[in-house]
Amino acid sequence: MKIATWNVNSLKVRLPHVLDWLAANQPDALCLQELKCENKAFPLAEIEATGYQAVFNGQKTYNGVAILSKKPLADVTLDIPGFADEQKRIIAGTLGGVRIVCGYFPNGQAVGSDKFAYKMAWLEALTAWLKAELAATPQLVLAGDYNVAPEDRDAHPDWKDEIHVSVPERDAFKALLGLGLTDAFRLFEQDERSFSWWDYRMMAFRRNVGLRIDHLLLSAPLAEKCSACFVDKTPRKLERPSDHAPVVVEIAS
Template sequence: MKIATWNVNSLKVRLPHLLDWLATTQTDVVCLQELKCEDKAFPLAEIEAAGYHAVFNGQKTYNGVAIISRSEATDVVRNIPDFADEQRRIIAATVDGVRVVCGYFPNGQAVGSEKFAYKLQWLEALTTWLRSELAQHAQLVLAGDYNIAPEDRDATVEWQDEIHVSVPEREAFRALLALGLTDAFRMFEQGDKLYSWWDYRMMAFRRNIGLRIDHLLVSDALRARVTGCLIDKAPRKLERPSDHAPVVLSLAAS
């Protein structure tokens, strides 16, 4: 079973890339972020024609998340329960016995800003809710664009002391790990300077000035099934790409 996370930065623009990538990789579950479309505009017909089901939680122009899967998703939850928020950033569902939580974490804008305070509040609410989700679903994966580079090796030097790498954000990431989650990418020996996001400006992708901010955290019960985790840079090389690359988790059969 392959589960991927991909911030597509506009599903309408990136739909051809997504459909080609699905046909090539045969990924079983894909968590999408930054759809930038309302639910009524979600390209369900095209997704279904590709052999996938979809559940989604969108809004106009900003945010939006979806889970597309070969098997039908059940027990769908949209948004963090008991956290008042107009932004559509969370969707969760169970697929083939695995609880999949897809999140588009707040950017935070700048350390100390109002949006940064919102980011930390959102992360705290997410952590509280996930504690109850893990109590109900032993096999769980938290996938998404976290907008957090958890360690220095996950960011080029240009990003040191900036948003995404600040101490409070990294502490919030560690609080998620403390729930009993593991960064699947770091379960394996990886090369140096591996990132999942590169700015469109200043030839950042060509120069490999980036951040590893797209993650798949797996629960202790799911950890034994993990056989690999990689960043697929191929879609980032296409014309008019998303600024993020997909990250793909491989699981052995249960």
């Protein structure tokens, strides 16, 4: 099974990139974040024309998540149950016995801000919900833009902003690992300074000044069967790209 995650930073703008990437890579499931479109504007017909199904949870201008899959998803969940939130950041579904959770984690803006407090409360609610999900479905993937670079090696040394690399954020990431999840990317030897996001400014992509903030965490049964995990930089080199690149995991059947 091949599962990918990609913050597209506007599905309307990046739809040609997404359609081309689906055709070239044929994932079983592609988790998308930052759709920036309401459900009524979701390009379902164009996606279905490629042979993919789609479930989505969108809102105007901001946020929004979707899962595209070759086969229909079962038991679809929108949002974190029991957590009051107007922002559309979570969608989950089950594919071939694997529970796929797609999340667009809050940015947090700045440590100590109201948005940072929201981020930490959101992460706490997510972790509590996933604990129950894992008890019910041992095969689980948590895919998405986490807006957290979990270790120093996941941030370019020139990164001076405290957000995304602060101790509270990294502790929250460790709490997710503490549920029994494994960072698929770190199961394999990777190049130094491997990132998934690069700012549009100051030629950051060309200079490889970035962060690794897009992750695929796997439950133990899936981690044992994981055969590859990598960042696909190809779409980041296109005209008008997302500032994120897809991250792909391959799991043996």
